[in-house]
Amino acid sequence: MDGPSDRSSVAGVRGTPQVITNGEAGAAHPGRMRRIALLGNPNTGKTTLFNRLTGLRHKTSNFPGTTLEARLGRVDLATARPTRALGGSDACCGRDGEDGDGLESAPVGETELIDLPGVYSLELDQLEARVCRDVLVGVAAPRGDVVGVPDAACVVLDGTNLGRNLMMAGEVLRRRLPTVVAVNMIDLAHRRGFAISAEVLSERLGCEVVLISARTGEGLGELRRALGRARVSSRTPPGDDAGLRAWAEEVFATAASRPEGSGAEEITDRLDRAFTHPLLGVVLFAVVMTGLFWGLFAIAAYPMAWIEWVFTWLGSGVRAVVPEGPVQELLADGVVGGIGATVVFLPQICLLFLLISLLEDTGYLARAAFVMDRVLRPFGLPGHAFVPLLSSHACALPGIMACRAIPDRRQRLATILVAPFMTCSARLPVYVLLTSILFPKQPLLAALAFVGCYALGIVAGVLTALLARRTILRGKSRPMALELPTYKAPSLRTALVTTVDRGMVFLKNAGTNILMICIVLWWLSSYPKVGPPQEADALRGQVAAMKEGLTPLNAPIHWVPRTPGESRNARNEASAARQELELKWDEVSRVEAEIQRLETSQAARESFAGRIGRAIQPVFEPLGYDWQLTIGVVTSFAAREVFVSTMNVVLAGQDDPENETIRQGVMSATRDDGVTPVFTSATSWSLLVYYVLAMQCLPTLAVTAREAGGKRWALLQLGWMSGVAYVAALIVYQIAR
Amino acid sequence: MTEAPGLTTQHQATTRLTQLKRGQRGIVVEASLDASDAALLRAMGLCAAAKVRLCRAGEPCIVAVDCGCGGQCRIGLARPLAERIMVRVDN
Numbered sequence: 001m002d003g004p005s006d007r008s009s010v011a012g013v014r015g016t017p018q019v020i021t022n023g024e025a026g027a028a029h030p031g032r033m034r035r036i037a038l039l040g041n042p043n044t045g046k047t048t049l050f051n052r053l054t055g056l057r058h059k060t061s062n063f064p065g066t067t068l069e070a071r072l073g074r075v076d077l078a079t080a081r082p083t084r085a086l087g088g089s090d091a092c093c094g095r096d097g098e099d100g101d102g103l104e105s106a107p108v109g110e111t112e113l114i115d116l117p118g119v120y121s122l123e124l125d126q127l128e129a130r131v132c133r134d135v136l137v138g139v140a141a142p143r144g145d146v147v148g149v150p151d152a153a154c155v156v157l158d159g160t161n162l163g164r165n166l167m168m169a170g171e172v173l174r175r176r177l178p179t180v181v182a183v184n185m186i187d188l189a190h191r192r193g194f195a196i197s198a199e200v201l202s203e204r205l206g207c208e209v210v211l212i213s214a215r216t217g218e219g220l221g222e223l224r225r226a227l228g229r230a231r232v233s234s235r236t237p238p239g240d241d242a243g244l245r246a247w248a249e250e251v252f253a254t255a256a257s258r259p260e261g262s263g264a265e266e267i268t269d270r271l272d273r274a275f276t277h278p279l280l281g282v283v284l285f286a287v288v289m290t291g292l293f294w295g296l297f298a299i300a301a302y303p304m305a306w307i308e309w310v311f312t313w314l315g316s317g318v319r320a321v322v323p324e325g326p327v328q329e330l331l332a333d334g335v336v337g338g339i340g341a342t343v344v345f346l347p348q349i350c351l352l353f354l355l356i357s358l359l360e361d362t363g364y365l366a367r368a369a370f371v372m373d374r375v376l377r378p379f380g381l382p383g384h385a386f387v388p389l390l391s392s393h394a395c396a397l398p399g400i401m402a403c404r405a406i407p408d409r410r411q412r413l414a415t416i417l418v419a420p421f422m423t424c425s426a427r428l429p430v431y432v433l434l435t436s437i438l439f440p441k442q443p444l445l446a447a448l449a450f451v452g453c454y455a456l457g458i459v460a461g462v463l464t465a466l467l468a469r470r471t472i473l474r475g476k477s478r479p480m481a482l483e484l485p486t487y488k489a490p491s492l493r494t495a496l497v498t499t500v501d502r503g504m505v506f507l508k509n510a511g512t513n514i515l516m517i518c519i520v521l522w523w524l525s526s527y528p529k530v531g532p533p534q535e536a537d538a539l540r541g542q543v544a545a546m547k548e549g550l551t552p553l554n555a556p557i558h559w560v561p562r563t564p565g566e567s568r569n570a571r572n573e574a575s576a577a578r579q580e581l582e583l584k585w586d587e588v589s590r591v592e593a594e595i596q597r598l599e600t601s602q603a604a605r606e607s608f609a610g611r612i613g614r615a616i617q618p619v620f621e622p623l624g625y626d627w628q629l630t631i632g633v634v635t636s637f638a639a640r641e642v643f644v645s646t647m648n649v650v651l652a653g654q655d656d657p658e659n660e661t662i663r664q665g666v667m668s669a670t671r672d673d674g675v676t677p678v679f680t681s682a683t684s685w686s687l688l689v690y691y692v693l694a695m696q697c698l699p700t701l702a703v704t705a706r707e708a709g710g711k712r713w714a715l716l717q718l719g720w721m722s723g724v725a726y727v728a729a730l731i732v733y734q735i736a737r
Numbered sequence: 738m739t740e741a742p743g744l745t746t747q748h749q750a751t752t753r754l755t756q757l758k759r760g761q762r763g764i765v766v767e768a769s770l771d772a773s774d775a776a777l778l779r780a781m782g783l784c785a786a787a788k789v790r791l792c793r794a795g796e797p798c799i800v801a802v803d804c805g806c807g808g809q810c811r812i813g814l815a816r817p818l819a820e821r822i823m824v825r826v827d828n
Contacts (some may be wrong), residue, residue: 012804046793071792119778119779119780120777120780120781121776123776123777124773124777124780125772125773125776126773126777151785160809161782161809163782164781164782164810167780180795180824229764241779244757245784265801265809268811269792272792273792273793273801276813278795287791368797370797373797373815374768374797377815476771478774479774479776479814479815479816479817479818480797480813480814480815480818481774481777481778481781481812481814481815482813483781483810483811483812483813484799484811484813486811486812635828
């Protein structure tokens with residue numbers, strides 16, 4: 001047996017490789033690019049390899065009819081450098097960067113690479129395996145891509161677990177597709193004492209074998225060249241399971257050797273015991289997650305502020321350039337304001353995925369899922385659901401996108417459905433307003449109410465998950481059988497590519513669905529334009545009269561002492577006159593503020609959103625909401641935090657959350673009868689419960705529709721959460737009033 | 738439940754996988770699992786005659802699986818699966 005090779009190598013087939021037409025670049029499928037399917041067991045570094053080969057030249061979609069992520073990238077195999085020939089026309093080897101004189105690899109141009117889901121066997125009765133099978137026989141392709149048999153397959157094997165991985169290679173070879181086998185993590189395998197001969201392996205498999213490390217880039221040049229000339233294997237592995245296993249064992253025995261034992265196993269044992277310990281494991285998990293979310297909030301706050309600044313600047317720019325009118329309002333408030341309100345979450349999303357990707361790469365996240373599985377399983381959720389649910393406490397959008405890591409479809413859908421129950425940062429302004437109304441100058445009670453809101457969201461979420469799993473998502477969940485990957489240093493490159501990938505998906509959504517929703521809601525809240533109310537007109541006349549003959553505040557008041565003794569008196573007189581003038585101007589300001597309040601209140605009341613609010617107010621009457629609160633609920637349908645600004649505008653006439661006068665104005669605002677407060681204790685409790693439970697976030701609905709694979713899931717989420725919020729708020733109001 | 742094909746060898750003095758002590762080794766003898774669960778575990782390397790070592794006892798447990806051909810992996814198993822896997826203690 002060959003000893004460990006210190007160089008990545010490619011071995012050609014020593015038999016007579018069969019060349020079929022669809023092994024040639026673009027020959028079998030005119031009209032579409034040459035296509036290679038990338039497949040392998042989970043945790044073999046397949047996605048790291050995909051990212052290495054395609055860089056950022058890839059798009060993410062899904063397989064039609066499924067929520068399985070499909071990544072389609074481009075790799076330019078024509079850039080492969082010539083290689084040194086080794087024994088036979090198809091054989092070659094060489095280290096990356098070594099230019100040999102073989103000059104035998106023909107350029108094949110741009111090639112599509114499909115990253116298929118990781119599976120332990122193509123024959124399993126699982127969605128992931130079915131998708132792989134369908135792609136290989138040419139009846140499925142990523143959404144938007146042309147369906148057709150791939151021109152070649154690249155099987156990625158884990159060099160540290162070659163025996164089991166060879167069975168996967170055998171299954172692919174039997175399908176008679178041109179195939180290249182990439183033995184990944186070869187650096188780690190060598191460090192652990194595995195010796196793998198690419199030449200012998202290649203001869204036994206009947207196809208080219210390349211030893212690579214996707215993490216370091218070792219062997220990737222050779223792999224590109226090998227992919228450019230992939231051939232159908234000259235061997236046919238057995239089809240039955242036992243035969244395939246015996247074949248894999250035999251191939252391993254002739255092509256590789258294993259270490260007798262290693263210290264790495266003992267270290268892994270110790271780490272596993274700590275990370276999965278019932279108590280220590282949970283404590284470590286809490287520490288890791290606290291660090292992750294602290295980083296998320298602390299670091300993301302800066303780019304979020306920059307984005308807000310940029311969009312404010314853009315809005316001002318639009319107002320300066322575009323003439324005043326509906327077009328200016330549409331662009332400044334509808335488009336720029338709408339996109340800005342969504343894109344501001346981009347840093348949180350990117351940072352979350354960067355940190356999660358790094359954690360996942362270390363092998364820790366699988367252990368964390370393992371620890372949390374016991375807690376979540378009684379509610380029909382897997383341990384994998386913990387990170388998405390925790391992320392949803394920052395924002396439901398990244399939380400829902402993180403559900404892609406949940407392998408079981410029913411569990412994934414259940415997690416997506418309940419993620420928006422978790423208290424996100426957009427709810428906080430509403431909580432602050434309502435708890436400060438409920439518990440003025442009682443910070444401890446206000447804090448307890450806050451904690452109660454978080455707890456209510458979590459309880460509603462897990463109970464909803466339990467209900468969903470026993471009704472619409474009923475079915476046996478796979479008991480956890482989770483491979484715990486090897487501990488290793490994370491790849492920053494892979495994490496960055498994943499981050500960019502997720503960020504682009506979010507931005508694409510923000511630029512299409514969310515933009516459209518924002519424009520519609522802006523229009524509903526801004527139109528039709530109405531004239532000022534009569535009361536405001538009367539006050540305007542009053543202001544004009546008050547201003548008549550009033551000295552401007554900035555005008556200097558002259559006083560000239562007639563005698564030195566008069567000096568002090570004259571100064572005092574001038575000071576009193578100044579105070580009187582200031583009082584008069586204060587009164588003018590107060591009346592002008594009242595005019596603004598009347599006008600904005602009238603505009604809100606008469607806008608389409610306001611009319612809808614008044615029309616459906618009877619629906620919210622049992623919850624204790626008058627038409628003003630109902631407008632707040634309606635306008636915040638797109639985003640919860642809008643409730644506070646709407647209340648400021650409708651009840652106080654201005655939107656400045658820092659202004660204490662406005663806050664007092666909101667708190668002391670009365671209903672149309674002029675006596676009953678808008679915010680009584682009962683309505684405040686009812687509103688608080690409503691906002692904990694209601695689905696008041698359209699971007700979340702758009703992402704749910706996308707990630708769950710259909711609008712019906714988003715509608716179900718909207719209907720259920722709104723229904724639960726309504727009933728709970730009704731109960732609370734009826735008890736508290 | 739059905740007896741999983743490919744996860745059965747001859748009966749000897751066997752015990753449940755969950756009854757192994759931490760660090761104890763065993764050889765998988767049989768498993769009474771759903772066909773799909775059995776197929777998944779088989780594909781993961783936890784097949785008949787596979788050598789296993791219990792790394793962490795409890796719920797869930799962790800087993801290091803050695804398929805006898807260089808395959809080394811760790812699998813976390815929920816109790817409903819682990820207690821249906823019978824092993825022969827390998828001293």
